[in-house]
Amino acid sequence: MVDLSVRIGSLTMRNPVTTGSGTFGFGSEVADLIDLNKIGAVCVKATTTHPRTGNPAPRIVETAGGMLNAIGLQNGGIENYLSEKLPYLRGFDCPIIVNVPGEDPEDFAYVVERLTEAKGADAIELNISCPNVSHGLDYATDPKATAEVVARCRRATTLPLLAKLSPNVTDIRPIAQAAEDAGADGLSLINTVIGTAIDARTRRFKLANVTGGLSGPSIKPIALLHVHRAASAVKIPIIGMGGIMSATDAIEFLLAGATAVAAGTANFINPGVALEIAAGIESYLRANDFTDVSQIIGAVR
Numbered sequence: 327m328v329d330l331s332v333r334i335g336s337l338t339m340r341n342p343v344t345t346g347s348g349t350f351g352f353g354s355e356v357a358d359l360i361d362l363n364k365i366g367a368v369c370v371k372a373t374t375t376h377p378r379t380g381n382p383a384p385r386i387v388e389t390a391g392g393m394l395n396a397i398g399l400q401n402g403g404i405e406n407y408l409s410e411k412l413p414y415l416r417g418f419d420c421p422i423i424v425n426v427p428g429e430d431p432e433d434f435a436y437v438v439e440r441l442t443e444a445k446g447a448d449a450i451e452l453n454i455s456c457p458n459v460s461h462g463l464d465y466a467t468d469p470k471a472t473a474e475v476v477a478r479c480r481r482a483t484t485l486p487l488l489a490k491l492s493p494n495v496t497d498i499r500p501i502a503q504a505a506e507d508a509g510a511d512g513l514s515l516i517n518t519v520i521g522t523a524i525d526a527r528t529r530r531f532k533l534a535n536v537t538g539g540l541s542g543p544s545i546k547p548i549a550l551l552h553v554h555r556a557a558s559a560v561k562i563p564i565i566g567m568g569g570i571m572s573a574t575d576a577i578e579f580l581l582a583g584a585t586a587v588a589a590g591t592a593n594f595i596n597p598g599v600a601l602e603i604a605a606g607i608e609s610y611l612r613a614n615d616f617t618d619v620s621q622i623i624g625a626v627r
C-alpha cells in the first residue's frame with residue numbers, strides 16, 4: 327500500500343492533487359468528466375464580496391507553451407457561491423478550497439468570515455497575487471502588506487488558511503515568511519506571471535486589458551524555483567503549481583518541497599488530469615519502493 331494522503335493545516339487530502347483556482351470553475355462544469363469523489367481537493371474560482379463581471383474581451387490569448395489570461399476575477403459573489411455553487415459541490419466527497427481575493431484587508435476578512443460561518447469551505451486560499459485587477463499585486467509583492475491581510479483573515483477564521491503568492495517578485499522568501507509569521511497554515515504558489523502579447527498584423531495588444539497572467543508549461547521552471555525557495559524559508563506546507571501537465575511535473579514540485587500540487591491550465595486540455603496525476607504519483611512511489619508520499623517531499627539533492 328502507498329499512502330498518498332497529505333495534510334495542509336487541519337485539512338486532509340486523500341491525495342496531493344488539487345486544481346488551480348479559475349481553471350476548474352466551481353466543479354459542476356467538469357463533474358461529468360472527472361470523478362470529484364477521488365480528487366485531493368477542488369479549489370474553486372475566486373469569490374468576492376460582490377459579483378464581478380471581470381475585464382472586457384479579448385481576455386485569453388494562447389502563447390508559446392502556455393496562455394495569457396486577463397479574466398479579472400469574474401464571479402457571482404459570495405452569496406451566489408453559498409446558495410448556488412456550494413450545495414452542488416457538497417454532494418461530492420471532496421474537500422473544497424475557496425479562493426478569496428479582496429480590495430483591502432477588511433474586504434478579504436468579510437468573505438473569509440462568511441465562508442466560515444456558512445461552512446462554505448474546508449480551507450481558504452487568500453488570493454493576494456492576482457495580476458489582472460488594479461492593485462491585485464500590491465499585497466503579494468510586499469511582506470508587510472502580505473502580513474496585514476493574512477493576520478486580519480487569521481482573526482476571522484479557524485479554517486485552514488493559505489496565502490497564494492506571486493512569482494512577480496525578485497525573492498519570494500521574505501514574503502513566504504511574512505505569511506507564515508502572520509498565521510497562514512500553508513502557501514499556494516505560483517499565481518500567474520505578468521506578461522503581454524502584441525499582434526504584429528493589427529499592431530494592437532492582443533488583450534483588451536493589455537497585460538495578462540501567463541500560465542502553462544512555459545512557467546514551470548519559474549514556479550519550481552519559487553517553490554524550492556519558499557520551502558527552504560518556511561515550515562508550513564506548500565501547494566505547488568505552475569505548468570504542471572503530468573505526474574512527472576507534479577513529482578518535480580514535490581521533490582522541490584511542495585506537500586501538494588495543483589493542475590491549472592492543464593484542465594483546459596484534459597479536465598481529468600488531476601486524477602491522472604495522482605495515479606501517476608502513486609505508480610512512481612510504488613516503482614521506487616516508497617510507501618508514503620511524504621518520503622519524496624523536499625527530497626531533491
Ligand SMILES: Cc1cc2nc3c(=O)[nH]c(=O)nc-3n(C[C@H](O)[C@H](O)[C@H](O)COP(=O)(O)O)c2cc1C
Nearest residue numbers: 346347348372395453516517541542568569590591
Ligand atoms: C483562466 C485562468 C483563470 C485563473 N483564475 C484565478 C483565480 O480566480 N484566482 C487565482 O488565485 N488564480 C487564478 N488563476 C491562476 C491559477 O490558479 C494558477 O495559479 C496558475 O495558472 C499557474 O498554474 P498553471 O500553469 O498550472 O495554470 C487563473 C489561471 C487561469 C489560466
